[in-house]
Amino acid sequence: EEPKAPFIQTEIPGPKSRTLFNELSTVQNSLAVQFFVDYDKSYGNYLVDVDGNVMLDMFTQIASIPIGYNHPSLVETIKKEENLSTFINRPALAVFPPGDWLKRLQSSLLAVAPPGLNEIQTMACGACSIEHGMKAMFIAYQRKKRGGQPPSKEELQTCITGVAPGCPDLCILSFKNAFHGRTMGALAITHSKPVHKLDFPVPYWPMASFPILKYPLEENVRENQAEERRCLEEVEDLIVSWNKSGRPVVGCVIEPMQAEGGDNFASAEFFQGLQEICSKHDVSLAIDEVQTGCGSTGKFWAHEHFNLKESPDIVAFSKKMLTGGFYYKEHYRPHEAQRIFNTWVGDPSKVILLEAVVKVIKEQNLLARVNDTGKCLFGGLQGFQTQYPNLLSRLRGLGCYGSIDLPSMEIRDKVISKLRAKGVNTGGCGEKSIRFRPTLTLEKHHVDIFLDKFNSVLHEV
Amino acid sequence: EEPKAPFIQTEIPGPKSRTLFNELSTVQNSLAVQFFVDYDKSYGNYLVDVDGNVMLDMFTQIASIPIGYNHPSLVETIKKEENLSTFINRPALAVFPPGDWLKRLQSSLLAVAPPGLNEIQTMACGACSIEHGMKAMFIAYQRKKRGGQPPSKEELQTCITGVAPGCPDLCILSFKNAFHGRTMGALAITHSKPVHKLDFPVPYWPMASFPILKYPLEENVRENQAEERRCLEEVEDLIVSWNKSGRPVVGCVIEPMQAEGGDNFASAEFFQGLQEICSKHDVSLAIDEVQTGCGSTGKFWAHEHFNLKESPDIVAFSKKMLTGGFYYKEHYRPHEAQRIFNTWVGDPSKVILLEAVVKVIKEQNLLARVNDTGKCLFGGLQGFQTQYPNLLSRLRGLGCYGSIDLPSMEIRDKVISKLRAKGVNTGGCGEKSIRFRPTLTLEKHHVDIFLDKFNSVLHEV
Ligand code: FES
Numbered sequence: 001e002e003p004k005a006p007f008i009q010t011e012i013p014g015p016k017s018r019t020l021f022n023e024l025s026t027v028q029n030s031l032a033v034q035f036f037v038d039y040d041k042s043y044g045n046y047l048v049d050v051d052g053n054v055m056l057d058m059f060t061q062i063a064s065i066p067i068g069y070n071h072p073s074l075v076e077t078i079k080k081e082e083n084l085s086t087f088i089n090r091p092a093l094a095v096f097p098p099g100d101w102l103k104r105l106q107s108s109l110l111a112v113a114p115p116g117l118n119e120i121q122t123m124a125c126g127a128c129s130i131e132h133g134m135k136a137m138f139i140a141y142q143r144k145k146r147g148g149q150p151p152s153k154e155e156l157q158t159c160i161t162g163v164a165p166g167c168p169d170l171c172i173l174s175f176k177n178a179f180h181g182r183t184m185g186a187l188a189i190t191h192s193k194p195v196h197k198l199d200f201p202v203p204y205w206p207m208a209s210f211p212i213l214k215y216p217l218e219e220n221v222r223e224n225q226a227e228e229r230r231c232l233e234e235v236e237d238l239i240v241s242w243n244k245s246g247r248p249v250v251g252c253v254i255e256p257m258q259a260e261g262g263d264n265f266a267s268a269e270f271f272q273g274l275q276e277i278c279s280k281h282d283v284s285l286a287i288d289e290v291q292t293g294c295g296s297t298g299k300f301w302a303h304e305h306f307n308l309k310e311s312p313d314i315v316a317f318s319k320k321m322l323t324g325g326f327y328y329k330e331h332y333r334p335h336e337a338q339r340i341f342n343t344w345v346g347d348p349s350k351v352i353l354l355e356a357v358v359k360v361i362k363e364q365n366l367l368a369r370v371n372d373t374g375k376c377l378f379g380g381l382q383g384f385q386t387q388y389p390n391l392l393s394r395l396r397g398l399g400c401y402g403s404i405d406l407p408s409m410e411i412r413d414k415v416i417s418k419l420r421a422k423g424v425n426t427g428g429c430g431e432k433s434i435r436f437r438p439t440l441t442l443e444k445h446h447v448d449i450f451l452d453k454f455n456s457v458l459h460e461v
Numbered sequence: 462e463e464p465k466a467p468f469i470q471t472e473i474p475g476p477k478s479r480t481l482f483n484e485l486s487t488v489q490n491s492l493a494v495q496f497f498v499d500y501d502k503s504y505g506n507y508l509v510d511v512d513g514n515v516m517l518d519m520f521t522q523i524a525s526i527p528i529g530y531n532h533p534s535l536v537e538t539i540k541k542e543e544n545l546s547t548f549i550n551r552p553a554l555a556v557f558p559p560g561d562w563l564k565r566l567q568s569s570l571l572a573v574a575p576p577g578l579n580e581i582q583t584m585a586c587g588a589c590s591i592e593h594g595m596k597a598m599f600i601a602y603q604r605k606k607r608g609g610q611p612p613s614k615e616e617l618q619t620c621i622t623g624v625a626p627g628c629p630d631l632c633i634l635s636f637k638n639a640f641h642g643r644t645m646g647a648l649a650i651t652h653s654k655p656v657h658k659l660d661f662p663v664p665y666w667p668m669a670s671f672p673i674l675k676y677p678l679e680e681n682v683r684e685n686q687a688e689e690r691r692c693l694e695e696v697e698d699l700i701v702s703w704n705k706s707g708r709p710v711v712g713c714v715i716e717p718m719q720a721e722g723g724d725n726f727a728s729a730e731f732f733q734g735l736q737e738i739c740s741k742h743d744v745s746l747a748i749d750e751v752q753t754g755c756g757s758t759g760k761f762w763a764h765e766h767f768n769l770k771e772s773p774d775i776v777a778f779s780k781k782m783l784t785g786g787f788y789y790k791e792h793y794r795p796h797e798a799q800r801i802f803n804t805w806v807g808d809p810s811k812v813i814l815l816e817a818v819v820k821v822i823k824e825q826n827l828l829a830r831v832n833d834t835g836k837c838l839f840g841g842l843q844g845f846q847t848q849y850p851n852l853l854s855r856l857r858g859l860g861c862y863g864s865i866d867l868p869s870m871e872i873r874d875k876v877i878s879k880l881r882a883k884g885v886n887t888g889g890c891g892e893k894s895i896r897f898r899p900t901l902t903l904e905k906h907h908v909d910i911f912l913d914k915f916n917s918v919l920h921e922v
Contacts, residue, residue: 016560024563027571027580031798032555039546039559050560061553062804074549078539085500087548088535088814090783092522094493098500099477099511102485110488119488125585125805131644135661142660151659159658160637162649162665170662176621182803183592184646184664188623195799197620198612199603200596201631203645203664204623319804322551337492338656342643343523343780344586353549 002044002068005449006423007054014051042069045439045446047425055420056449059427063259063291063437064319066357067366071441077356087349093122094338094345104348108355109325111362112294114301116311117327122346126290126318127181129326130253132340133314134172134185136332137251137284139339141170171203173238173252173283175210177261177430180253180288189253192261192430206238206249210258211266215394228270232277239281251284251313256302259291262430263403265396271306284332286314294320295361295440298371298399305398320440322357323350366440367399374400376444377436380451388458394433400442403433415457422453463505463529466910467884468515475512503530506900506907508886516881517910520888524720524752524898525780527818528827532902538817548810554583555799555806565809569816570786572823573755575762577772578788583807587751587779588642590787591714593801594775595633595646597793598712598745600800602631632664634699634713634744636671638722638891641714641749650714653722653891667699667710671719672727676855689731693738700742712745712774717763720752723891724864726857732767745793747775755781756822756901759832759860766859781901783818784811827901828860835861837905838897841912849919855894861903864894876918883914 013021013035024030041048045068047057057065067074077083091098098104109120121136123129142151152165159166174180174189181187182196188203190196209231214220239249254274258264278285292302294317299305303312313332318324323346334340361367378397381404385392394405406412412432419426429435438446474482474496485491502509506529508518518526528535538544552559559565570581582597584590603612613626620627635641635650642648643657649664651657670692675681700710715735719725739746753763755778760766764773775793779785784807795801822828839858842865846853855866867873873893880887890896899907 020558020560020563024558027563027566028582029794029796029798029801030555030558032802033558034556036560036562037552037557039550039552040543042546042550047557061551061557064551064553064804069550070546071549075545078545078548082501084536084539085503085531087539087810088532089500089503089530090522090525091498091500092525094491095495096498096508096522097481097485097491097494099481099497101497102481102488105488121489125589125803127589127803128586128644135643138660138662151655155659156655159655159660160652161668162652162658162663166655166659167661167663167665182596183589183644184649185644188645191621191623194612194617194620194627195797197623198616198627199599199620200628201599201664202623202628203662204628207622333490335490336656337490340490341493342586342588343525349548 003046003054006056006453008421008423009053010051012049012051012053012420014049014053016050020050039069044068045442053423055423055425056446057425058436058438058450059425060437060439062319062427063296065439066294066320066322067360068439068441071360073356073360074353077353083352086352090344090347090349092343093348094341098348101348104351104355108351108358109323111358112300113327114304114311114315117315117329119328119330119333121326121328121340122351123324123326124344124346125324126316127183127186129290129316129318129324130180130288131183131185133286133316133326133328134251134253136314136328136334136340137172137286138170139334140284140332141250142168143335169247170250171205171242171247173206173208173235173249175208175254175258177210177258177264178255179258179260206242208234208238210264211270212264213266215396224267228266228273232270232273235274236277236281239277239283243281249281249283251286252278253286253288255288256292256306257297257398257401259435260429262433263396263435268306271303272308275308275312284313286316287312288316290316290318292401293317295367295370296320296399296401296437298367298374300367302398322354323347361440369443370399370440373442373444373447374398376447377450378402380447384455384458391458391461397436400436400438403429403435405433408432411461415461418457418460419453422457424450424453464507464515467517467914469882469884470514471512473510473514473881475510475514477511481511500530505529506903514884516884516886517907518886519897519899519911520886521898521900523780523888524757526900527755527781527783528821529900529902532821534817534821535814538814544813547813551805551808551810553804554809555802559809562809565812565816569812569819570784572819573761574788575765575772575776578776578790580789580791580794582787582789582801583812584785584787585805585807586785587777588644588647589803590751590777590779590785591641591647591749592644594747594777594787594789595712595714597775597789597795597801598633598747599631600795601745601793602711603629604796630708631711632666632703632708634667634669634696634710636669636715636719638671638719638725639716640719640721667703669695669699671725672731673725674727676857685728689727689734693731693734696735697738697742700738700744704742710742710744712747713739714747714749716749717753717767718758718859718862720896721890723894724857724896729767732764733769736769736773745774747777748773749777751777751779753862754778756828756831757781757860757862757898759828759835761828763859783815784808822901830904831860831901834903834905834908835859837908838911839863841908845916845919852919852922858897861897861899864890864896866894869893872922876922879918879921880914883918885911885914
């Protein structure tokens with residue numbers, strides 16, 4: 001059922017997409033729309049637009065489609081009579097959970113829990129996963145500070161208005177170019193592009209540099225080590241100085257690879273050093289795996305590449321995981337009811353879809369496939385980079401997750417648009433990178449098609 | 462298929478619920494769980510727990526079930542072959558929308574848009590609906606302030622770190638006892654209970670009093686008018702003083718009836734006065750209809766009871782609407798792409814369920830039924846309040862949405878638990894209220910059952 005190759009019959013967006021765009025624009029701002037999709041016809045790694053254009057999808061709904069469009073096992077999941085009521089009756093999950101809830105968690109989220117993390121809080125999207133992960137860190141910090149005492153009357157009163165001591169002046173450390181979400185807490189630790197933050201009164205919290213490595217890595221070992229050392233020193237300096245200033249750093253949130261901010265990779269040693277600094281200063285460490293989780297780097301969780309001494313304190317996820325949420329160490333479990341809570345706290349209908357996805361990943365050994373396919377993808381791109389040194393640079397990737405840079409934003413955008421005209425859908429990130437975010441079911445023959453189209457675009461540019 | 466009456470065979474939580482509770486507690490904090498539910502067996506207005514207890518549900522998943530459990534029209538929606546791909550392929554909706562997206566919006570969200578509001582932004586839950594509604598107000602405010610000029614270089618640079626002028630010192634005014642959500646921006650305007658805010662470094666923004674009316678209303682006309690006047694004066698004073706202090710008030714967010722904070726009702730005149738003050742001071746007015754929207758007050762939107770001179774600027778929703786989002790006036794449409802944005806911006810699979818719900822509401826004229834049934838419900842409660850003046854007070858309600866007070870939290874909790882033991886599920890709110898949040902399909906015979914059980918509980922207490 002998967003198309004054999006891309007097939008393009010109109011420009012993109014085509015006439016139907018353009019008409020729909022004009023109509024949709026009467027009821028909302030639609031300026032982010034690239035084209036309208038026929039999701040009935042899309043299949044596997046191919047996206048079909050409303051004008052009948054068939055594109056190989058290397059962007060996959062901003063990295064959120066795990067095993068391709070209309071995967072048969074997901075069709076089956078929805079058609080199963082026994083699953084029907086889960087799709088209809090969304091519960092207030094933390095108050096009236098379904099009887100099979102733990103079983104469902106065990107065959108989905110808990111079956112792929114990062115090593116060392118045994119507890120799970122479901123949420124609904126990346127932003128609330130990060131927001132509530134930060135709250136878990138604040139709660140644990142204040143509980144420890146109280147040394148077993150209950151909150152004071154003054155704390156209970158002042159928190160209602162939102163002032164200290166009930167709402168204490170605490171902060172979370174994050175990184176330049178980071179993206180963690182668009183609600184206010186997630187936005188406070190986001191530092192990638194003005195479009196996210198401009199005009200919004202977000203809390204001002206410490207921001208350290210994230211390493212910007214020079215490529216190829218083999219030729220820049222010493223500079224890159226120095227760069228990472230510089231960033232780690234900045235982290236430690238910021239923790240010390242903010243602690244001194246009376247606004248203690250409770251936690252540190254970081255992406256294993258910065259995605260939105262330009263696909264910035266750092267070494268395992270950098271993350272090991274970061275964990276060391278955090279534990280030295282009693283700062284909780286949360287890894288935001290919203291874009292990197294669920295296998296695309298060749299390990300289920302990207303931070304598994306880092307050989308950390310112990311697991312991170314919190315690991316947040318969403319996108320390909322279909323549900324949001326975070327794993328946490330026992331220390332981060334609130335002791336009271338309804339501290340990490342909302343009406344829905346997630347959605348069991350997404351969890352049973354994830355159950356099917358996890359089954360497919362395991363049965364078909366998709367992580368091995370991601371590593372194989374990734375070798376072709378990045379091997380091929382490596383060849384192009386050698387061939388076109390003035391056009392391509394900074395190739396970086398793990399598994400099938402990675403990026404390559406063009407000389408400028410203008411050229412990058414042109415390449416993306418020409419690729420699309422030839423039937424390959426990709427996305428940009430950072431200032432001038434193209435990011436590759438295929439599904440876990442991408443195969444070598446897809447990569448061949450992509451490399452062929454990419455090559456001909458590079459010829460033209 | 463709907464049970465004829467409650468049927469109780471164990472205590473609640475029963476043995477199966479208690480076992481499941483202990484098991485679930487090994488992987489997460491489960492202290493908010495009341496009992497485990499069999500969602501396959503639940504039907505209409507009846508919730509069935511895993512121990513086989515059948516309860517009339519007057520709480521409905523914290524007011525989030527619109528037309529009852531396993532409604533046939535929702536079953537049909539999910540089984541329709543043409544809807545299948547919507548449940549499987551969740552799109553990055555703002556970038557790659559499905560071809561039928563506008564049509565779907567027209568037969569769901571736009572078909573029930575509040576009078577005067579023609580634009581719609583979808584979101585995924587109450588919290589992000591409020592967060593992004595506030596962002597729309599900040600964007601419109603800053604755009605107006607810039608008078609058509611683009612943001613300055615300094616603004617673009619400073620917003621990345623999160624300081625002024627890029628992230629200006631602006632605020633939103635809200636009310637004592639308000640609840641708007643648990644992400645940090647929504648939390649800044651939430652002021653109901655310590656459990657929501659304690660330990661979290663939320664922004665400190667102005668909080669005005671919300672009227673606490675005396676009941677019965679007929680006997681307290683003058684005091685209540687004075688109380689509402691006092692609150693409105695506070696609103697205006699806060700706007701003036703915060704504006705002067707260099708932290709201008711951009712918007713005001715308010716629930717039409719405060720739910721979580723104790724089902725506090727204010728008069729239409731109060732809301733008219735609030736709108737007047739807001740427009741006098743150029744403050745945007747957003748109504749949070751997350752809990753009140755979708756018909757439970759007898760009008761589709763609760764603020765329609767207020768006869769406002771013009772529509773509010775923003776109306777946010779979630780819960781019974783199944784999808785989150787907000788309606789807004791054209792002035793609040795961002796002029797640039799991706800300002801109000803995230804990966805999913807909602808979920809078309811929830812919107813096609815809402816489509817079916819809206820169809821049922823219209824075809825079966827459920828708003829009229831809500832008003833009829835509500836008259837029985839609150840009429841009956843009125844009788845009890847007269848009969849038990851030492852137990853019951855402050856009866857208040859509109860449609861089927863409302864509350865009654867018990868003398869203390871302890872007695873309130875006892876009444877809720879005794880009601881449950883007799884097969885009626887209700888929820889508390891505020892300090893000592895019981896709130897009634899049935900579906901729109903509740904009928905008089907359900908009310909008779911409820912009143913009968915309630916009467917016998919009152920006898921016992
Ligand atoms: S904030 Fe995550 S779904 Fe609303």
